[in-house]
Amino acid sequence: MKRFAKLLTAFAGLVVSGSAFAAGGHALPYSYTPDTSNLASLQRGARDFMAYCSGCHSMKYLRYNRIGQDLGIPDDVLKSSLMFTSDKPGDMILSSMPAEASKAWFGQTPPDLTLETRARGADWVYSYLRTFYVDAKRPLGVNNLVLPNASMPHVLWALQGWQVKLDEHAEPSDHGEGGHADGGGEHHGVPLKLVQPGSLTPDQYEKFVGDLVNFMAYAAEPGKSIRTGVGPKAMFYLLILLTLCYFLKKEFWRDIKH
Numbered sequence: 001m002k003r004f005a006k007l008l009t010a011f012a013g014l015v016v017s018g019s020a021f022a023a024g025g026h027a028l029p030y031s032y033t034p035d036t037s038n039l040a041s042l043q044r045g046a047r048d049f050m051a052y053c054s055g056c057h058s059m060k061y062l063r064y065n066r067i068g069q070d071l072g073i074p075d076d077v078l079k080s081s082l083m084f085t086s087d088k089p090g091d092m093i094l095s096s097m098p099a100e101a102s103k104a105w106f107g108q109t110p111p112d113l114t115l116e117t118r119a120r121g122a123d124w125v126y127s128y129l130r131t132f133y134v135d136a137k138r139p140l141g142v143n144n145l146v147l148p149n150a151s152m153p154h155v156l157w158a159l160q161g162w163q164v165k166l167d168e169h170a171e172p173s174d175h176g177e178g179g180h181a182d183g184g185g186e187h188h189g190v191p192l193k194l195v196q197p198g199s200l201t202p203d204q205y206e207k208f209v210g211d212l213v214n215f216m217a218y219a220a221e222p223g224k225s226i227r228t229g230v231g232p233k234a235m236f237y238l239l240i241l242l243t244l245c246y247f248l249k250k251e252f253w254r255d256i257k258h
């Protein structure tokens, strides 16, 4: 019985955390629709994920050579540009950080990200990566709009720069009383302001994060583009089969009719 109660609490926790935004009446600040047929974007995303994220996060349900095959990356490029934690293309993507150490450093073990876009949704991950802001109250001096008190550092700060959170009371969209007339349009109601630019412009950073999330969406469902590619071929095959069957039927019945 105790076990059942535990399970129930865990389940309730999941439901609550999943719908926290809906319940709070807050929409996610940004949205992003992955396009896993865009190979160039996936390649950029894979490269950037390995460079900026794989130090802490694993993608342990995905193998390097699977990425190579699916994204058209030759083995030598795979080895030189993507594989930092292993030299066997058949290996899973593990992080280079021991789980124990990262727990001690960040207070949290960085979770595996293979299925992250399925668990949280692409919009959430996209918003997460764009809404880090300076917060002196946090141990690392940084907080996040969609994951409050996140213990991940803003690893992309050199690219994005630093944002600060605007005073909530000054934010018209929070109160929804016809606030759209007085400013706010500049940041589309997202209460963050870039105060120190990074090496990328906001537009470039948006695209950079988009590629990353696109790659993560691919990683969560690597068979998807193949599956959608197989569909039309299967239909074509069935059409030919149907035509053949039709003529075969005609052939069989010809002698019977006459």
Ligand code: HEC
Pocket (backbone or CB within 6 Å): 049, 052, 053, 054, 055, 056, 057, 106, 108, 109, 110, 111, 113, 116, 120, 125, 128, 129, 147, 149, 150, 151, 152, 153, 155, 156, 212
């Ligand atoms: C220095 C280590 C480190 C690096 C590098 C890092 N992360 Fe994290 N990440 C963390 C930690 C620690 C957490 C746990 C945060 C928490 O739950 O408070 C986390 C959490 C996350 C989450 C939220 C997981 C969830 O559902 O709660 C996402 C998404 C994420 N990281 C994506 C990325 C991406 C994408 C990159 C590369 C651009 C990256 N991280 C680089 C340490 C890191």
